Amino acid sequence: MVVKVFVSHKKEDAEQASAISAYLVANGLQVYLDVIDGQLAKSGPDLADYIRAQLDQCTQLLAVISAQTQASWWVPWEIGVATEKERFFASFVSGTAAVPEYLAKWPYLRTHADLQKYVQESKRAELLVEDRVQKGYRTTARASGFRSFHTSLKAALGQR
Numbered sequence: 001m002v003v004k005v006f007v008s009h010k011k012e013d014a015e016q017a018s019a020i021s022a023y024l025v026a027n028g029l030q031v032y033l034d035v036i037d038g039q040l041a042k043s044g045p046d047l048a049d050y051i052r053a054q055l056d057q058c059t060q061l062l063a064v065i066s067a068q069t070q071a072s073w074w075v076p077w078e079i080g081v082a083t084e085k086e087r088f089f090a091s092f093v094s095g096t097a098a099v100p101e102y103l104a105k106w107p108y109l110r111t112h113a114d115l116q117k118y119v120q121e122s123k124r125a126e127l128l129v130e131d132r133v134q135k136g137y138r139t140t141a142r143a144s145g146f147r148s149f150h151t152s153l154k155a156a157l158g159q160r
Contacts, residue, residue: 003122004030006055006087008078009064010071016094017064020115024062027119032058048077055081060088060122065108066097079103086142088125088149090118107153117156125149 005024009017014035021031032054051074055061061082069075082089090107092115093099099108109118125145132141154160 002030003028003060003126004032004058005122006032006058006061006078006082007064008061008075008082010066010068010075012068013064013066013094016066016092020062020064020092023112023115024119027116029119029122051078052081055085055087058082058087059126060090062109062118063089063091063103064094065091065099065103066094069097070100086146088122088146090150090153107150107157107159109157114157118153121149121153121156124152 005021007017007021007024017033018035021033024031034054055078061078063069063075063079065075079089090109091099091103092109094110107118109115125148128148129141129145132138132144137144
């Protein structure tokens, strides 16, 4: 089982994204974080294609949401691409930032305790996907894991 999380964030939130990424790695997940990626000198369609390719290599997307995020074009785009690809999705909402209305249907985290629940549910959901694939349900395995991850994580976080 390989869980790889694409950590989406606005440039101004790079420090927090790095701290979250370090926590995820320390707890057994792999991470893609653009802060350490030299390929981001690309622009326009080349950059969009590159980011899509990185998302293809990830099983999940965790978006860091802050007061600065609403000025970002890339974070909402990455969220859209990830959900279109049925990547497990959640947000880490920092400080006093509000959860944007269009993201309220997905799980959102605010604390390190929430991050631990995210790690646990991520591993559990990937095991579910692997089990479904082994049982011959390859075409529906990711969709089942997608639904299960969001439902279980929201329940663990006390969200409806």
